[in-house]
Amino acid sequence: MSPTYKWLGGIGYILSFIPYVNFVSSILIAVAWILMGKDTREKVFTVLGILMIALFAAGIALVVTIFTSVFMMIPMGGMGPSAEFFERIGPLVGTLIAVGGIILGLVIAVFILDIIAHFRAAKIFDNKWFKLGGWLRIGEIIALVIAIPLIIISIPSSGLGGLPSAPGAPGFPMEILLSILWPLAIFLIVALLATIFSIVAFFTIPEEEETGRQSAFEVEF
Incomplete structure (x- = not known):
């Protein structure tokens, strides 16, 4: 019999590639890790799944806070912002910073x-x-650490400062932008491969009757 998390995890990672439905992937992946933790008695799986759900909830809270802040910034009746406006927007900004910190x-x-x-x-x-x-995933960290300095170093030598500020505007050479951001492409490729391997990993989890897996307390990292 196939464990449920085998399919939830594989499908979840696949959905992460699909726009507009990829937000569902985080829930499926989280549930898959939680079920895997329950099956194997490995607490790190369970904690990971719970934190993924918490991250999803925090992301929704951040979006709600941003929309609320934008709504509060719209002057009513064409009048300038009142004292009441600043009294209301202050706590929202604080909430936005707090939620952002939690998400990080x-x-x-x-x-x-x-x-x-x-x-x-x-x-x-x-x-x-x-x-x-x-x-x-470790490679993602290394690629990102390498990419950020390379991008920063590339900006002064690219001549970007004397060009129109909007990408796609007349006179803005896209090849210059690509020459600056190419290190980021390496990070994205590594992240893509990491996700693909996770898909394969979940789908290749052995059937329950074929699995002679160890208990969590017998496994050493």
């Missing part, structure tokens, strides 16, 4: 646990694809 912390925690979970799953299921997915 959750993103870092989820990313770290995601790497650990992939290596743990590789040992539990004897699945090389989970291990490759874990290594590629």
Whole structure:
């Protein structure tokens, strides 16, 4: 019998590539990790899934806060902002900063646990694809660390300062923009491969009757 999380995880990672429905992927992936944690008694899987759901909820809260802030910034009746406006917008800005900070912390925690979970799953299921997915996630960090300085260094030498500010505007050479952002493409390729390996990893989880996996307390990272 196939474990449910095998299909939830695989489908979830596939949906992450599809616009407008990729927001559903985070829920499916989170549930898959939680079910995997319940099945294997591996707490890191469960914690990862819970944090993914928390990150999803925080993202929704951030969007709601932004829309509320924008609505509050619209002057009523064509009049300038009143004292009441500033009294209302102050707490919203504070909330926006707080939610943003929470999201940043959750993103870092989820990313770290995601790497650990992939290596743990590789040992539990004897699945090389989970291990490759874990290594590629480490590669994402390395690629991003390398890409950011390269982009910063490329900007002064690109002659971008003397060109129109809007990409696509007359006189704005797209090749210059590409020459600046090409290091970011390496990061995106590594991230793409990491997701693909995660898809393969979940779909290749052994059937329950064929799995001689170890208990969580027997697995060492």
